Amino acid sequence: MVxxxxxxxxxSSPKTIKVEGAKxxxxxxxxxxxxxxxxxxxxxTSTKYSTGSGSSSSSGGNSSGSASSSSSSSGGSxxxxxxxxxxxxxxxxxxxxxxxxxAREEKGLSQSDLANELNEKASLIRKIERGDTLPSDRVQxxxxxxxxxxxxxxxxxxxxxxxSGGSxxGSYTLGDVVKxxx
Numbered sequence: 800m801v802x803x804x805x806x807x808x809x810x811s812s813p814k815t816i817k818v819e820g821a822k823x824x825x826x827x828x829x830x831x832x833x834x835x836x837x838x839x840x841x842x843x844t845s846t847k848y849s850t851g852s853g854s855s856s857s858s859g860g861n862s863s864g865s866a867s868s869s870s871s872s873s874g875g876s877x878x879x880x881x882x883x884x885x886x887x888x889x890x891x892x893x894x895x896x897x898x899x900x901x902a903r904e905e906k907g908l909s910q911s912d913l914a915n916e917l918n919e920k921a922s923l924i925r926k927i928e929r930g931d932t933l934p935s936d937r938v939q940x941x942x943x944x945x946x947x948x949x950x951x952x953x954x955x956x957x958x959x960x961x962x963s964g965g966s967x968x969g970s971y972t973l974g975d976v977v978k979x980x981x
Contacts, residue, residue, distance in 0.1 A: 805829040807972040823973070890952040891939070896930035902946035903928075917941045 800809040803826035805818075813824035816833035823833065892898060903913050903924075910928065914921040919938060926932040927942075934942060939950055 802972060803829055804973050805832060806974040891933060892950055892952045895934070895950045896928050898948050898950060899924075899942055899946065900928045902948040906946065913945075916945055 800811055801813050801824060802808070803810055803813065804823040805825045806829055808826045808828070810826035813826065814830050815822055815824055815836045816830055817823075817836050818833035822836060825832070903910070908916070910924045911921040914924045917924075917938070919941070923932070923938070927934050927938075934950070942948070943950055
């Protein structure tokens with residue numbers, strides 16, 4: 800028996816439908832939420848998660864340098880070979896506003912004094928300290944250097960830990976996450 804990818808119900812004969820561009824295997828009750836995709840059952844199971852020939856040619860074109868590293872890892876999944884641009888980015892601490900305010904106060908500076916030192920507007924410093932705006936990478940770097948504080952989040956992996964087991968174990972379905980409007 801297979802789980803419906805929309806509601807999580809067990810079904811012996813799932814139907815493949817397309818919902819806003821995504822192909823899902825669903826039970827007969829959920830087929831109304833999308834358009835049924837007609838394809839042979841043998842090819843649908845083998846190509847269910849493939850991204851098509853366009854993606855494989857582009858990954859072959861831009862990963863020529865990483866081909867040796869992916870071949871050295873014995874049979875790793877294709878998701879580990881992919882690099883997400885957000886993986887390389889540092890995450891801003893959730894309490895960045897308090898960190899900036901406390902560091903400024905420790906140095907005995909007013910908001911306008913700090914703005915003058917950084918060659919930025921005082922209104923920007925006020926907005927950052929209130930948490931109304933996120934500092935750009937350039938401003939964040941200036942703040943970190945001048946105030947001698949680290950504004951990057953340390954525990955970014957805790958947010959992803961909720962979902963890391965769900966996708967591999969199959970314990971989460973789309974129905975667990977999405978609230979239906981009836």
